[in-house]
Amino acid sequence: MRRLIFILPLVLFAVLAGYFALGLTRDPSVVPSALIDKPVPEFTLPPLLKDGEGLASADLKGKVQLVNVFASWCVPCRIEHPVLMRLAKEQGITVKAINYKDKPEDAVRWLNQGGNPYSAIGADQDGRVSINWGVYGVPETYVIDAQGRIRYKVVGPVMPDEVERHILPLIKELQG
């Protein structure tokens, strides 16, 4: 009986290694979304900023745009923030946002600090809407076409490389 205790670490590690092996077969940054090429889910979110716009599925039709899911407590969001700022300010791309499980005052402070690249921000405080979007973790960024369909999804921070290689070409293509 006493021997079993000494075997326990080995068993636990074997389970862990199994998980690691499974984990290796997936790439956490490229998650295929079940919603790719489907219309965005129906939703309405209240605005985060007092004088700003909220976000609803109806707002995502009519032009090609990005929807970024962010939170003030998320470190990778800080990394991608300058990239989004440049996309919005220099490339003139409309970026809208879902603020995920955040305290509004923290999110507002965050935007005051780093700048606000978003033309509209919906506050998803309980994360319900994000679940419908298939959000796995923050940050995530979606490319939405003029018909309001999700065409592409980036999980994790949007890096300049990603923008050059995938996002900008896709937007150009969608804008036709």
Add this chain to the structure above:
Amino acid sequence: MIPEIGHYALVLALFLALVQSVIPLVGAARGDAAWMDVAKPAAIGQFAMILVSFLALTYAFVVSDFSVLNVVQNSHSMKPMLYKVAGVWGNHEGSMVLWVLILAMFGAAVALFGSNLPPTLRARVLSVQAMIGVGFLLFIIATSNPFIRVDPAPLNGTDLNPLLQDPGLAFHPPFLYFGYVGFSMAFSFAVAALIEGRIDPAWARWVRPWTLAAWSGLTLGIALGSWWAYYELGWGGWWFWDPVENASFMPWLAGTALLHSAIVVEKRDALKSWTVLLAILTFVLSLIGTFLVRSGVLTSVHAFAVDPARGVFILLLLSVATIGALLLYAIRAPSMKMGGLFAPISREGALVLNNLLLSTATATVFLGTLYPLFLDAIDAGKVSVGPPFFNSTFIPLMVPLIAAMSVGPLMAWKRADLAGALSRLKFAAVLTVICVLGALYMYQGGPVLALLGVAMAAWAFFGALAEFADRIRLFRAPLGESLRRAGGLPRSAWGMTIAHAGMGIAIAGMTGSAAWMTERIQLMRPGDTTQIAGYELRFDEVHERSVANYQAKTSTFTVSRDGKFVATLHPEERWFPVARMSTTEAAIRTNFVSDLYVVLGQEQQGTGAYATRLYHHPLVPWIWIGCVVMVVGGCVSLSDRRFRIGVPEKKRNRQPVPLPAE
């Protein structure tokens, strides 16, 4: 030519490591001194070859040899020299070379300075250490060769990530790896002892200095990393519970537990199988950290470029090392004799409590870090675990740990008198209450958690001093007598007092920054003034300048207090054209009690106004001062004479001296 020499040396090192992992082990099993003695030249030769390889890579970076792919991807001819050198370990391949260099360095150190170890134990330790080396050298040569050439060579490189071009981060990896990899010594000693089937106080005495050295390096490495996050990321935060930070923090927690449980083995011959397990797990956690950072199973801001083949390889290495060690443990540990008995209220009991809390804390961080991975692996969806989880689980574990930290050292071995120990802490308790009242008065209340933090910090700090004062009979004996006693105390006692006091200082810093930070964010035009925490700041001007490999918008702020000039600060925004990234350089004015932290944000288009962020961080420098004090404590303890001469020597002299084989 030089890169080829580096590559060749790496392959030679692999062969030496193979020899070193097999021959001494067989020699030790057969009692063949000549075979065992192979370990020493092999370990030194392996280190020398890896050093050659490392220097060759460094040379390629220093002269900007753009025919080497790794240099192209991570350097640029215009980069300052410091970052050319730091670029060697600022990427996956180069950092792995540094990793094995430090691994081999520890092996060579045992070969050179381990003459007081029993020959079979030394041979086995070096053999196990070489096995780890074989695995990682194979890994580098097969999947991560830093010496790959490109033809034709590009004219210039693509630059190192600008966030990494920073003095704090230039020195962060070497210290971090010193710690990470240094725990391999504890692992090798544990596995060797399991093969020998013998663990005694002498074993703990040999393991302790290596663990202590690794722990000190890791402490400094983590501190440098968090310091970098504090001033470079420009948000004033210093710890984000990011998976990669956690990857370095878990071995630190386990290593801290190991340091303490090894004391029990050394002094009381108890907790042996637990200590061996902890020695194995500490290094396994280091390996898991390496796996997490380099395999891409978790997303993190720090993660290296990801290649699935590497992930599979590291997982294999991790599994072979861990399963081998734990299997040996499962076979050998049950037959280990139980050591000295002790009552729950005793020094041993206090150290067991320390170990329980630290292991639980390690497990908590482990679960929080890997939970997203576990869920993903069983298709339960992807989640991210944020700081709220860690703060709400970690802090409650630290409170009893700190509370006990001051009491434990005052307890006697075997059976202690808790009331007596507490009564000797009455001055520390009074000072703690004074500190809490002082904090209450200065900040008009503030969050309750902050007062708890202050209490913990003061209790740890004054408790450490009280224990020291008690030992030297300060104020109870004449001062001369106390000083004489202090001089006569072993360095390890000094080390403990310093390290525990450093912990108190660091907690004060963490509390201060979490509870009483003030910030001010506004748009400012040159000429505007603003105020924060009693300081007045005037935004004087912004000018652009071009430096080495970046362009900067440098601003000038004049800081004054009550009309008196205090300092000028120059926060800037840097743009790195080659890497196409910008970084913010916060300007920090510190008086070692608080920091004034100014960040220049982006210009609001066409208005000439800049978003500026000002922070006042009370006590935050103490986080790093505390860490440095802890490291000093570790180093003082390392210089204890029993690690150099002391008991193991005497013990060996009593054993028959093994005769050379010929």
